[in-house]
Amino acid sequence: MATLDAPRIVSSRRDMTDSFTLARYLETGGYSALRKALSMFPEDVAAQVDKASLLGRGGAGFPAGRKWSMLRRSAISYLVVNGDESEPATFKDHYLVERDPHQLVEGVIIAAYALQVTQAFIYLRGEFALGLERVQQALNDAYAHGALGSKIFGSDFSLDVVVHPGAGAYICGEETSLLEALEGKRGFPRIKPPFFPAVTGLYGEPTVVNNVETMSNLPWIINNGGEAFAALGAGRSTGTRLFALAGNVRNPGVYELEMVKNTFRDIIFDPALGGGLSEGRTLKAFIPGGVSAPWFGPDQLDTPLGQDEVGALGSMLGSGSIVVMDDASCVVRATWRITKFFSRESCGQCTPCREGSGWIERVMYRLEHGGGRMEDLDLLLDLCDNIAPGLGWPPQQTTICVLGPSIPSSVHSALSMFRDDFVAHVNHGGCPHD
C-alpha cells in the first residue's frame, strides 16, 4: 500500500478551482512565509533551505542550498527560474504554473531576498500560453498587494520579476542554453567550464537558476522550517516531490508523494494513484525519470522513489516523470519516437549528438517501418557508444551538454531488455504489431 500521509507541500490547493487567484491564495496562508522571511536575516533564510536539504527538482538533483552558497559573496546577481519543462512525459511544472502561480511567485521573492537579488526572471516555455497569463496575473496581483516591487511589505527589500516566454526548444531547459535564450540568442548551451551560472551566468554575471518546483517548495519550508522538510523522505531525498505519471495506466496525473516512502509499484498500481494497467494488460517496462533515463522492467517495481535508490540501479529519478508501457505497446516504436525527438531537438553544436541522433533515428525508423537489417542492432550500439563511450551510467560525455549522452539511454535499454523484439522486427520486415 502506498504511504499517503505526508503533507501536501506544493499541491495543497489542487482541489480548489480558484487556486490560482490571489484571494484564494491569501485565504490559505499565502504570502505569510514571505512576511516571515522578511523578518529574518537573508542568510538565515538561506540556512533554512540548507537545513531542508532541498534537492533541485529540475532533473539533475543538485542541492539548492549549495547552488545558493556559491553566490553569497557576490554583489550583483540574477535569479532565473527555469520553467521550460520540455522533458517528454514531464508535466508537473505545467500544473504548478497554471494552478498555483502565487506559490511560485512567493517562492521566487523569498529566494531573491535570501540571495539579495534585485532582478528575477521567470522563464516559461512558450507553449504554456495559459501558464504565462496566470503567472503574469499573479505578478500583477503581487505588485498591487505590496508583496513585490518597491519596499516589499514596508521592508528595505525591493524586487522586480519579469516573465520571459520561450519559443519552442527542448534544449532551452538546459540552464546555460536558457540563459542564451534570455539574452535573446539561439539556445546553444555554453561551453563548460565554468560549470555553474553562479560563476558566469546571465550577461556573464553570477546567476542562480532554479526549477519551478524547487521555488514552489520555499513558502512551506520557511513557514514550517527546514528541519520539518528534512524530516520527510530519507537519506539525501528529503521532502515530497511531484511525480508525473503517464503512459499505459488508468489514472495518469501529477501526484505529490513523500520521497523514498513509496515505490514505483505503489505509484503505478495503488488505486489512489495510478490505478494499475488496463484490464488484462501486464507491465512490459517503465521509464523512471524522463526519456533521458535508462528504462526499468517489472523486476525494479519495488525500487523506492528516491534519488539515490534509483541511481544505484543505473538510472535516474530525473524530472520525476514515469512512463508506463504495457505488453501491447511496441518498444521498437517507442524507442524510434524517442530518438526522433532527440534528433529534432539536438541544437547541432556537437558532432556526436547532431550526427549521431539523426543516424540512430534513421536506423530505428527502418527497423520499425521495414528495411531493418540484423547488423543494425550492433550498429545502434556502436553509434550509442560513440556518443557516450562505454554506455555506462552516469554516461560519459563527448558533448557540451547532457542532451547527447541522453540519446543512448532508451536505445541501449530497449536493446538490452527486448532484443527479441528487435529481431522480430528484422525478420518481419517491419513492425509485427501493425
Added chain:
Amino acid sequence: MSHFRADIRQRAEELVALYPRKRSAMLPLLHLAQEQDGYLSDEGIAEVAALTGTTPADVRGTASFYDMFHLEPVGQYVVGVCTNIACLLAGGEELLEHASQTLGCAVGATSSDEMFTLEETECLADCNAAPCVQVNHRYVRTTTPAAFDAMIAELRDGRLDHDVPRHGTLIRVKRQGGLRVAKDEIAAERAQALAARTARADAAAAATAAQEQK
C-alpha cells in the same frame, strides 16, 4: 515609420525597457511581431532588429532556432498534435492522421482556406490528457477523433474565440507594476544590507574566536 501598430509599438518599447540589455527582449518581441502579423514578416523582423540593436539577419537567425516562430504565413489557427512517448502510447499518431483528414491539409501544411496549419509537436507537458492537442498553444484537451472534430467545428463558428485567440497572441494579460524606486536607491539599499551582513558575520567570527580563547 513603424510597421507595428501604435499599441503593439508601445508594448514593444515597454518590453525592451524591462531588460538590462535590449537584446534580451528578442523572444518576447518576436512573439509580439507574430501577434500583429500572424507570422514573422520581413517588416516585423526589421522592426525587432531596430528595437534590439541587431540586424535583420541576426533576428532571422535567432528566430529560426525556435519552433514557435514562423518565417512564412500560417493559418489563423496553428493546430499541434503531440506524438511523443506518452501520446504515442495513447494513439497520438492516429489522431494526427485524423486531424490531417479533418483539416484537409498535410502535416506541416496550411489548409487552402488559410484557417488551419497542422503541426506534429514534441511533448507539450499535458500527458495526463494524451494524446495532447494545442491550438495556438492553448490546450484544448480533445483526445478522441470525435472530440477533435467537434472542437474544430466550434473554432470555425467562433465559439472558442475567448479561449483561443488568433495565432500569434500569446500573453493577453498586460504587465502592471514594477519598481518605482531609482536604481541608485536600490544599490544603496543592497550595499547597506551587505554591510550589515558582513558586520554580523564578523561579530559571529569574533564571538567564536573569543569562545575558543576561553
